[in-house]
Amino acid sequence: MAACIALTALTLAGCQRTPPPVNFIAEGKPAMLSAWHVVESNGQRLSLNTGVLPYDLNTPLFSDYAHKLRTVWMPAGQSATYRDTAAFDFPVGTIITKTFYYPRAEGSPGNALRQTSMAPGGSPTEGLDLSQVRLIETRLLVKRTTGWVVLPYVWNDAQTDAALERTGDQKALELVDDAGRHQHFTYVVPNENQCAACHVVNLKEKVFTPIGPKARHLNRTLRYADGEENQLARWQRVGYLTGLPPASEAAPLPRAANWADTTLPLADRARAYLDVNCAHCHQAQATASNTALRLDAQATVDWQMGLCKPPVAAGKGTGDRLFDIVPGQPDASIMTWRLASTEGGVMMPELGRNTVHEEGLQLIRQWISSLPGRCNATESKL
Structure with a gap:
C-alpha cells in the first residue's frame, strides 16, 4: 500500500x-x-x-x-x-x-x-x-x-x-x-x-x-x-530599475493618489483619476493636443485644465454646454456630460469603455462642485 x-x-x-x-x-x-x-x-x-x-x-x-x-x-x-x-x-x-x-x-x-x-x-x-x-x-x-x-x-x-x-x-x-x-x-x-x-x-x-x-x-x-x-524598491532590488533617487521627507518621490481612498484630499484623487484615464491623449503633443485641454499631472488647475474654457471641436459632445468645467456646477460642465455618456461622438474617453464608471463620475462631480469661481458668460444660461 x-x-x-x-x-x-x-x-x-x-x-x-x-x-x-x-x-x-x-x-x-x-x-x-x-x-x-x-x-x-x-x-x-x-x-x-x-x-x-x-x-x-x-x-x-x-x-x-x-x-x-x-x-x-x-x-x-x-x-x-x-x-x-x-x-x-x-x-x-x-x-x-x-x-x-x-x-x-x-x-x-x-x-x-x-x-x-x-x-x-x-x-x-x-x-x-x-x-x-x-x-x-x-x-x-x-x-x-x-x-x-x-x-x-x-x-x-x-x-x-x-x-x-x-x-x-x-x-x-x-x-x-x-x-x-x-x-x-x-x-x-x-x-x-x-x-x-x-x-x-x-x-x-x-x-x-x-x-x-x-x-x-x-x-x-x-x-x-x-x-x-x-x-519601486522591489523593481530596483530585482534589477528591473536603475537610477531610482533616494526619497526623503524633504524630497519625496512622485506619488499619485488612490482615487478611491476617501481619506486623501478630493483634488488629489480627482487629478489622479483624470491623469490616468484622460491624460494619455489630453497632454501636449499627444492625440488630443489640438483641444488645448491638458489633464496630465503637470497641468495647473486653470484654463488649460478646462476651467471656463470653451471647447475647440467637441461637436455634439458639448451637450449644449459652453465650458469644459464650470466651477461649482458639474451639471453645466462638458466634462461630466461626456463622462456620463456611452454614445459615440459624445463619451470620453472615446476608447476602452462601453459602460459609465459611476464611481469615477461621482468623484469628478464632487471635485467640480468644490471648485471656487464662476464663468461669467454662462450666468444667464445656467
Whole structure:
C-alpha cells in the first residue's frame, strides 16, 4: 500500500512540469499567447512564470469594471531607467502584459460581478484562480529594436490559451453590481491601431510608450508572495530599475493618489483619476493636443485644465454646454456630460469603455462642485 502511494506521488510529481522560460520573440507576431511563456494557464489557474514581476497602479485606468493583472519582464542583466514624470525608459527585450478579467458572479459562472475591490481567488500577484474569475484578454507591449509593438490576445472559452486578434474583438457580457442589478454590454478588445492611438504621446515623432509604468503610479506598497514592499524598491532590488533617487521627507518621490481612498484630499484623487484615464491623449503633443485641454499631472488647475474654457471641436459632445468645467456646477460642465455618456461622438474617453464608471463620475462631480469661481458668460444660461 505504501509503495503504491509513493508511486502515485512520484507520478503526480512528474506531471507538474516546469514551464519553459519566458520567450522574447524579436520578430513576427505569434498566433498564441502561450508562445511567450509570460503567463501560463492550465485551465484551472493562471500563473506567472519565473522572473515575471507583477505590479499595480495607485489609480488604474477604468475599463468597463474589468480587473487587471499587470506584469513586467526584462532579459537578464537589463533594467529600465528611472524618470520622474514620463514612463520609464525600458530596454529592448521588455515584455509588459495586462490581463483583463472579471470575478464570476455567484450562481452565474458566465457573468461578471461589477466591483472595485480585489477579485476573489487570492492576490493577483500570485496568479488567478480560474474557477472564480473569467479571463477576457491579455495585451502585450513588447520592446523590440524597432520600438514598441502591441499585441492583443483574446482568451478561449476553456481559459487555456489566448489567440492574437490584431483587428480586435467583441464580447457580450453581463455585469452584476453589489445590489444585484444586471447590465448587459459589449466588451470591445481594441485593434492594434486603436491601441496606438492611446500610447502615442508625440504625434509628430510617432513616439509610442507605455502608460502605466511611471513613478507616480507605481510608488505604492504591493503584497507579493513573500510579503509587502514598495514597488519601486522591489523593481530596483530585482534589477528591473536603475537610477531610482533616494526619497526623503524633504524630497519625496512622485506619488499619485488612490482615487478611491476617501481619506486623501478630493483634488488629489480627482487629478489622479483624470491623469490616468484622460491624460494619455489630453497632454501636449499627444492625440488630443489640438483641444488645448491638458489633464496630465503637470497641468495647473486653470484654463488649460478646462476651467471656463470653451471647447475647440467637441461637436455634439458639448451637450449644449459652453465650458469644459464650470466651477461649482458639474451639471453645466462638458466634462461630466461626456463622462456620463456611452454614445459615440459624445463619451470620453472615446476608447476602452462601453459602460459609465459611476464611481469615477461621482468623484469628478464632487471635485467640480468644490471648485471656487464662476464663468461669467454662462450666468444667464445656467
